[in-house]
Amino acid sequence: MPLLEVENLKVSYGDFQAVNGVSLTLDEGQTISIIGANGAGKSTLLNAISGIHGQKTGTVRFAGKDITRHRADRIARAGMTMVPEGRRLFGSLSVEENLLIGASAGRAGQWTTGAIYELFPILGELRHAVANSLSGGQQQMVAIGRALMTNPRVLLCDELSLGLAPTIINDIYRCFGAIRSTGVSIVVIEQNVTQAVAAAGYAYCLLEGQVSLEGPTDMLAMDDITAAYFGTEKTE
Amino acid sequence: MIWVETIVNGMLLGGLYALVGLGLGYAFGIMKIVNVTQGDFIVAAAFLGVFLVPWTPVHPLLVIVPVAAISFGVGILLQWLLINRVLGQDPIPQILLTFGLAIVLRNGMVELYGANSHSIDVGELRFMGFDFLGLRLGVLPVVILGIALALFAGLHLWMRRSRMGRIIRATADDHQVAQLSGINYRRVYGIAMGIAMALSAVAGVLLAMRGSFTPYSGADRLLIAFEVVVIGGLGSFWGMFAGGIILGVTQLVALKLDPSSGLMWGHLMFLLILFLSPNGIAGMVRR
Numbered sequence: 001m002p003l004l005e006v007e008n009l010k011v012s013y014g015d016f017q018a019v020n021g022v023s024l025t026l027d028e029g030q031t032i033s034i035i036g037a038n039g040a041g042k043s044t045l046l047n048a049i050s051g052i053h054g055q056k057t058g059t060v061r062f063a064g065k066d067i068t069r070h071r072a073d074r075i076a077r078a079g080m081t082m083v084p085e086g087r088r089l090f091g092s093l094s095v096e097e098n099l100l101i102g103a104s105a106g107r108a109g110q111w112t113t114g115a116i117y118e119l120f121p122i123l124g125e126l127r128h129a130v131a132n133s134l135s136g137g138q139q140q141m142v143a144i145g146r147a148l149m150t151n152p153r154v155l156l157c158d159e160l161s162l163g164l165a166p167t168i169i170n171d172i173y174r175c176f177g178a179i180r181s182t183g184v185s186i187v188v189i190e191q192n193v194t195q196a197v198a199a200a201g202y203a204y205c206l207l208e209g210q211v212s213l214e215g216p217t218d219m220l221a222m223d224d225i226t227a228a229y230f231g232t233e234k235t236e
Numbered sequence: 237m238i239w240v241e242t243i244v245n246g247m248l249l250g251g252l253y254a255l256v257g258l259g260l261g262y263a264f265g266i267m268k269i270v271n272v273t274q275g276d277f278i279v280a281a282a283f284l285g286v287f288l289v290p291w292t293p294v295h296p297l298l299v300i301v302p303v304a305a306i307s308f309g310v311g312i313l314l315q316w317l318l319i320n321r322v323l324g325q326d327p328i329p330q331i332l333l334t335f336g337l338a339i340v341l342r343n344g345m346v347e348l349y350g351a352n353s354h355s356i357d358v359g360e361l362r363f364m365g366f367d368f369l370g371l372r373l374g375v376l377p378v379v380i381l382g383i384a385l386a387l388f389a390g391l392h393l394w395m396r397r398s399r400m401g402r403i404i405r406a407t408a409d410d411h412q413v414a415q416l417s418g419i420n421y422r423r424v425y426g427i428a429m430g431i432a433m434a435l436s437a438v439a440g441v442l443l444a445m446r447g448s449f450t451p452y453s454g455a456d457r458l459l460i461a462f463e464v465v466v467i468g469g470l471g472s473f474w475g476m477f478a479g480g481i482i483l484g485v486t487q488l489v490a491l492k493l494d495p496s497s498g499l500m501w502g503h504l505m506f507l508l509i510l511f512l513s514p515n516g517i518a519g520m521v522r523r
Contacts, residue, residue, distance in 0.1 A: 052415065097406075103417075
């Protein structure tokens with residue numbers, strides 16, 4: 001049984017159908033990525049799965065339970081949380097306070113502030129700094145740490161690379177190995193195709209709210225991805 | 237010397253004004269909700285104080301404890317049962333809802349108690365005074381300032397140090413993202429509104445001990461609260477405290493010069509500060 005199962009999910013903002021019938025599955029311990037251009041519906045899809053966006057039809061099943069109608073806080077306490085797009089730290093709180101907020105989910109596990117400081121040593125040094133004063137890369141680390149502090153079974157990551165320099169993006173993605181080794185299953189959303197394909201074993205490509213291509217990352221040809229990404233005919 | 241005494245008395249009154257504003261400012265700072273009911277609730281709490289004083293052991297001043305506890309519960313229920321239903325981008329439904337409740341509350345009090353003036357009897361304490369550096373001060377105003385200061389400092393520390401305070405601050409920063417950490421922000425809002433109402437209630441009881449009130453006093457109280465919050469710069473604890481002091485001192489000095497001016501000079505001072513620094517005292521300091 002998959003850990004996360006999304007079936008025919010449709011999400012709309014008023015008259016605009018942002019996600020139009022997406023289905024995907026995530027197995028325990030697996031990492032999948034969802035790629036697509038700006039406006040393809042990636043973030044909306046993740047917001048709907050995490051419960052932040054309530055206007056949706058279809059089914060979301062997590063650990064065998066239908067959670068389609070559950071609120072985001074309940075879903076987080078059940079073990080699925082998200083690193084939101086743009087990091088969205090609690091700006092007036094310190095680094096450590098941001099991490100401790102993650103512990104509010106009340107889920108025991110191996111992710112403690114100590115474990116986060118081991119994963120991102122720089123955060124240990126900056127633990128008393130106000131979150132707003134950090135650089136983009138450091139803020140992203142705090143955002144990931146805060147999500148991990150809920151000790152999730154599924155971690156949804158929305159555009160971790162957004163607005164960050166390439167070397168910093170590599171640093172951020174390097175932590176995935178350590179996160180995976182603790183048994184966390186991951187869904188990554190990326191515009192950056194190379195990064196997304198490298199990070200995951202299975203990928204979905206979204207185009208105008210629908211899955212235009214899917215498959216194991218080692219079986220997907222770059223040409224096919226490009227065509228599915230932009231919605232163009234394959235160049236021969 | 238008489239002027240120094242007037243200014244000191246103004247500061248004593250101002251501390252209480254600051255407390256009147258604290259509840260309103262606290263709720264606004266966290267939820268961006270203007271709870272118009274708080275003015276009339278301040279009066280309702282004073283009536284509750286009048287009712288409970290005969291049963292209060294040790295000293296009538298301690299009546300603030302049960303009144304605060306009951307108001308905390310009322311605030312939670314108000315938020316959970318009513319205000320949480322009208323949360324959203326549009327602030328108008330919240331204002332209409334709390335405005336309507338304020339009218340119901342005020343007329344309910346008129347119906348029950350009539351339009352007469354009331355006061356909370358604290359016995360001897362009201363008339364006791366002491367000499368300090370050549371100044372003649374009342375014991376009650378000093379005690380009330382002490383209570384106001386203790387509540388400001390206590391709330392500040394609790395928000396900084398406690399787990400719940402941290403959760404409230406995070407929710408104020410971004411309630412949507414707080415959900416991703418398992419926080420039910422509607423529940424947190426209830427607790428915040430409970431605290432706001434408890435603070436307002438204590439201010440209402442203390443005002444009723446220093447002076448008198450009628451069921452119609454709510455509008456004046458709300459105006460003072462608004463002025464304290466705006467002068468202080470929205471959401472700043474110590475800015476609000478300074479705002480209260482400025483209002484209190486202005487009012488008493490003006491009354492000395494022009495005994496029939498009432499609250500007029502306080503309101504003019506408010507307009508002047510708004511004109512000079514639209515972001516209040518906190519805005520001035522930040523600049």
